[in-house]
Amino acid sequence: MRIVKEAEARRNEILDAADELFGQKGFDGTSTNDILSKVGIARGTLYHHFKSKEDIMDALIERYSSKMLGAAQAIALDTTIPVVERILRAVMAMNISSGNGGESSREIMEHIHRPQNALMHQKIQKIIVNGVPPILTPIVREGIQQGVFNTPYPYESMEMIIIYANTIFDEEMVEMTGEVRMSRILAFIANVERLLGAEVGSLMSVMQAFGGDRGDERGNE
Amino acid sequence: MRIVKEAEARRNEILDAADELFGQKGFDGTSTNDILSKVGIARGTLYHHFKSKEDIMDALIERYSSKMLGAAQAIALDTTIPVVERILRAVMAMNISSGNGGESSREIMEHIHRPQNALMHQKIQKIIVNGVPPILTPIVREGIQQGVFNTPYPYESMEMIIIYANTIFDEEMVEMTGEVRMSRILAFIANVERLLGAEVGSLMSVMQAFGGDRGDERGNE
DNA sequence: CCATTACAGACCGACTGTCTGTCGGTTATA
DNA sequence: TATAACCGACAGACAGTCGGTCTGTAATGG
Numbered sequence: 001m002r003i004v005k006e007a008e009a010r011r012n013e014i015l016d017a018a019d020e021l022f023g024q025k026g027f028d029g030t031s032t033n034d035i036l037s038k039v040g041i042a043r044g045t046l047y048h049h050f051k052s053k054e055d056i057m058d059a060l061i062e063r064y065s066s067k068m069l070g071a072a073q074a075i076a077l078d079t080t081i082p083v084v085e086r087i088l089r090a091v092m093a094m095n096i097s098s099g100n101g102g103e104s105s106r107e108i109m110e111h112i113h114r115p116q117n118a119l120m121h122q123k124i125q126k127i128i129v130n131g132v133p134p135i136l137t138p139i140v141r142e143g144i145q146q147g148v149f150n151t152p153y154p155y156e157s158m159e160m161i162i163i164y165a166n167t168i169f170d171e172e173m174v175e176m177t178g179e180v181r182m183s184r185i186l187a188f189i190a191n192v193e194r195l196l197g198a199e200v201g202s203l204m205s206v207m208q209a210f211g212g213d214r215g216d217e218r219g220n221e
Numbered sequence: 222m223r224i225v226k227e228a229e230a231r232r233n234e235i236l237d238a239a240d241e242l243f244g245q246k247g248f249d250g251t252s253t254n255d256i257l258s259k260v261g262i263a264r265g266t267l268y269h270h271f272k273s274k275e276d277i278m279d280a281l282i283e284r285y286s287s288k289m290l291g292a293a294q295a296i297a298l299d300t301t302i303p304v305v306e307r308i309l310r311a312v313m314a315m316n317i318s319s320g321n322g323g324e325s326s327r328e329i330m331e332h333i334h335r336p337q338n339a340l341m342h343q344k345i346q347k348i349i350v351n352g353v354p355p356i357l358t359p360i361v362r363e364g365i366q367q368g369v370f371n372t373p374y375p376y377e378s379m380e381m382i383i384i385y386a387n388t389i390f391d392e393e394m395v396e397m398t399g400e401v402r403m404s405r406i407l408a409f410i411a412n413v414e415r416l417l418g419a420e421v422g423s424l425m426s427v428m429q430a431f432g433g434d435r436g437d438e439r440g441n442e
Numbered sequence: 443c444c445a446t447t448a449c450a451g452a453c454c455g456a457c458t459g460t461c462t463g464t465c466g467g468t469t470a471t472a
Numbered sequence: 473t474a475t476a477a478c479c480g481a482c483a484g485a486c487a488g489t490c491g492g493t494c495t496g497t498a499a500t501g502g
Contacts, residue, residue: 043454
């Protein structure tokens with residue numbers, strides 16, 4: 001049967017289906033026919049709304065990353081929060097979907113880190129590497145003025161921190177057991193203190209007071 | 222016509238052809254037919270030597286990375302070289318093909334960083350992230366004993382340095398003009414000094430004395 | 443104010459070309 | 473004579489195309 005909907009609604013239907021399928025079977029492992037039958041539309045319809053399969057992926061990434069960066073930006077601009085805590089919360093806002101119980105794009109991040117999704121992984125990595133440091137660096141500069149941090153290279157330090165964290169806490173990249181993971185986190189915090197020129201132990205105490213068992217432990221599902 | 226060769230020779234012929242084609246057109250953009258006609262063999266022959274197209278890529282990566290890590294390891298074990306210089310030379314040994322004018326696997330690294338080669342990029346990244354720090358960390362420990370370095374986390378620091386350098390100096394990941402690139406390198410050196418606990422400016426001077434215009438400037442082709 | 447026409451754009455599904463991987467058979471070598 | 477290298481026709485699956493259909497809406501005319 002033939003059901004006509006508004007373009008925007010149909011597009012989102014397709015994206016939702018693709019989101020779930022890519023998560024389950026990966027981008028290469030998902031055929032356009034899979035998407036077609038899941039949404040219940042014909043081939044032509046899909047290609048009426050998207051110009052290619054990769055175009056679907058790009059739209060999915062766009063939908064996800066704009067939410068992610070937007071959430072982080074919102075927190076970054078709230079100058080009432082102390083700098084260290086603000087950085088932490090901005091980072092956390094990015095990991096956990098869009099913050100408010102968003103229904104879509106929710107699963108994407110959990111399934112990105114898979115060999116089949118290498119291209120998607122790379123594209124998101126690029127967005128993070130280029131998008132996150134500009135958001136967090138102003139907070140670091142604020143911290144420098146307050147005397148909490150001390151570095152001549154706030155942007156580059158932040159960049160290094162983001163890239164490292166994003167790579168090392170990727171299950172597929174570096175396999176770790178629970179204990180090794182914990183020691184990595186400790187070392188990471190110490191290294192961040194050195195890079196940002198924070199007092200030794202200052203980040204550790206804030207993290208414990210703030211997050212407890214959360215913090216940087218994403219991916220322990 | 223039908224030419225019979227030893228398995229090893231044929232395998233390398235196929236790998237050499239694939240190396241060049243993947244470099245030119247990417248993994249996805251290269252069809253098995255491209256490889257077939259380039260080598261001058263039939264489909265069955267290719268699948269007699271390799272079980273899949275991805276298997277070819279894996280063999281290519283294996284051939285390349287074993288040379289790369291081997292060259293780095295050789296330098297790392299030469300304790301006659303001062304620690305800082307040894308780290309530098311070990312890193313340089315990895316970037317520049319296999320060191321001695323090897324004919325094969327020569328091009329791979331120059332073309333890895335392309336959207337089409339996301340999977341290959343990811344696999345090599347994984348090898349670097351997991352393979353390089355174990356080679357370089359002993360040198361850092363040596364440096365700590367000598368008082369050149371000072372860090373409670375030599376492995377994790379090295380890991381952070383490697384991951385960052387490998388990502389940031391990737392043309393596809395972060396687009397940079399010449400000037401920005403230079404400032405990134407300066408910041409990078411300063412941050413490495415902080416992470417390893419080296420004296421401020423100590424790495425800079427060694428790099429200048431040692432490499433001049435080389436050092437970390439891979440990819441300025 | 444209703445009926446008719448015109449149009450845009452959402453939708454369809456058969457079809458095409460291409461690709462990877464298979465398989466039974468053939469030729470060379472030890 | 474057995475093993476291994478080699479061949480190429482073929483099957484199955486896939487992404488993307490294209491001519492054509494349906495539907496809601498807006499303009500036109502009585």
